[in-house]
Amino acid sequence: MNVNDGGRRRFEDNEHTLRIYPGTISEETIYCPIPARKNSTAAEVIDSLINRLHLDKTKCYVLAEVKEFGGEEWILNPTDCPVQRMMLWPRMALENRLSGEDYRFLLREKNLDGSIHYGSLQSWLRVTEERRRMMERGFLPQPQQKDFDDLCSLPDLNEKTLLENLRNRFKHEKIYTYVGSILIVINPFKFLPIYNPKYVKMYDNHQLGKLEPHIYAVADVAYHAMLQRKKNQCIVISGESGSGKTQSTNFLIHHLTALSQKGFASGVEQIILGAGPVLEAFGNAKTAHNNNSSRFGKFIQVNYQETGTVLGAYVEKYLLEKSRLVYQEHNERNYHVFYYLLAGASEEERSAFHLKQPEEYHYLNQITKKPLRQSWDDYCYDSEPDCFTVEGEDLRHDFERLQLAMEMVGFLPKTRRQIFSLLSAILHLGNICYKKKTYRDDSIDICNPEVLPIVSELLEVKEEMLFEALVTRKTVTVGEKLILPYKLAEAVTVRNSMAKSLYSALFDWIVFRINHALLSSKDLEHNTKTLSIGVLDIFGFEDYENNSFEQFCINFANERLQHYFNQHIFKLEQEEYRTEGISWHNIDYIDNTSCINLISKKPTGLLHLLDEESNFPQATNQTLLDKFKHQHEENSYIEFPAVMEPAFIIKHYAGKVKYGVKDFREKNTDHMRPDIVALLRSSKNAFISGMIGIDPVAVFRWAVLRAFFRAMVAFREAGKRHIHRKTGHDDTAPCAILKSMDSFSFLQHPVHQRSLEILQRCKEEKYSKAINLDKFCVITYPFGNGNQEHPTPGWDIDGIGSLTSVNF
């Protein structure tokens, strides 16, 4: 049996050992190893446990799965398969259990009323408790300073006291702090025992601010506000890369599904569980800041019945970073899924998909190696480790985990093969290279024609058509069809654009399929009134060594979000004080309206000038820059580098960022050329031809902005609510948002429109549902280095200086 093949079969057939921790049910046992297979159910495992540990058979037991930091517990249904759940855990958790307390199975006793008896606290909690007792008895130093869990209650609020308060709280492992209804999170980069069921219970139905700040409190307030006011809610998460946004989103989603299910895993939770690793494999990558960085923004909406029971959910994605597919910066990688596939595919799959080693693909091997030592006689480039594997990563295990997760969200083996075949086609496409035919003219040829049959086989398109599409452009003028050869650089752009479009269409298709699995049929019953809570996990402000169009869009979106924070927190709040006759000195804040106008105001905003230049065939990077200069030379929010550099600098609220204009026009109108669309639509493979039909034109910029429109409307409505409250026209409780979000809802997205068309075929009634938003906000901050596997040394918080650029 070969190694690769063996991996999958091992998982399918072999016996696994589950370690079950019985806790107080059997105090003398730390854990009990129980053999089980992939399809062994929780009920069978519990039976074995009862026999092994001689437990009281008259009592009722359940298995609880603990995963992620802090020991959130998910109760398994009797028919759930623990091994399948275990295989979704990261490899570290499977191998290194003694230190990996985050993932395990616990045995819990069920009370007569059906509730779960959680028994004593887990070992880590005992340590914390012990420490608290020692402190009380004076054996350990008491915390010196009083801290404030809401920055608004600081007696003297200024930058210094604000940072000191956060630092002080962080030193005492308090990573959460409120600013009114906003929650600030500081990434601890270490396990904290604050996410277990005790905390779920503790924060159930409590007014915000009554207990120590916590992410559960935010979820809880949103949940109960939704139920009481019958209004949909929205939680916005923002922060820089590596600050813990995804982690916070996971805590929220877990809590939001847990609240309604009293601890029992539902089908929806099962699908959300499977959707996570799938989205992560296709949408996450190693970056210089985070080994598992999400390269797309997402909006996850959990739908509830009016009674508060989870109905279904849906995911909307924003701006997948397509450029990563064809080029990665130093010390960064392409999307995880490529490495998983190349490491984990079986021999049969390797030959069917024509797979090679990662270093043989242009899209994976461009890692720029920086010279480590530089001297005349010793110019060394290569002592740096490659970037194909990340420390602690087991790509084969990750591939198995991905396959299982795909199975859980309903991808049949045939579909999985089609997806992997398409991934291979994309990699081979990237290997196609061009040369000039002759020195005299510009016409080009393909240097390695042997790659063409492989790509044509994998995409199931005719080889001649593929060749034509890669080297020539077809243009139709009045009554005439012109075939013009591409120039060398143009051909490379077309090849890359085809690869990017294929990958992004695949990602859209995956999200579309996940949504089908997540949307419950009850969601579509017109007489079932649904409510929802949305969590928006959006990219934070970015400033890298090289910033391009992606950073420009992301930072503009953040600029708009900041604008609405300003509106809400400063302007409206101060207006309210004034009208209520409270003596008040206005606080100065950085008003970023001018920066937003510079970028987006019609007719001369940078985005409008960019649109003009994108549609003008003779335009170049220089003409674009000249246009920017000509219109905005006097504007203090834009600068141009002193040396001749094709770049411009924007003075954002969070600092100056330099953007290189290279590829701005192409990325702004980044869409598949019609001849490429025609080629892919001609594929004999219905999976590929159908997928291309979904969304041929990339709605790049508007996709990212739409995410911010959600936030924008939420905050604008917050403003209206303030005014209404004063004029007495609105009797809803604070924070109610009335505005219908129809026009910005996911229903507008082409992928979802398609999804709905299909669903509507099953349902005659039109699916019409207003999406209203209430508002909550979570802001996350990283401390130390995002790549740290271990906590910040010495629990140091000097990095708190990084907060200074943020103004609330």
Ligand SMILES: Nc1ncnc2c1ncn2[C@@H]1O[C@H](COP(=O)(O)OP(=O)(O)OP(=O)(O)O)[C@@H](O)[C@H]1O
């Ligand atoms: N509450 C937390 N407790 C402990 N560790 C955390 C917490 N939040 C985040 N981390 C750690 O920080 C790492 C980075 O977090 P995460 O991936 O959520 O960041 P992010 O803001 O989503 O980054 P990106 O924008 O690059 O996707 C996680 O892998 C985890 O190790």
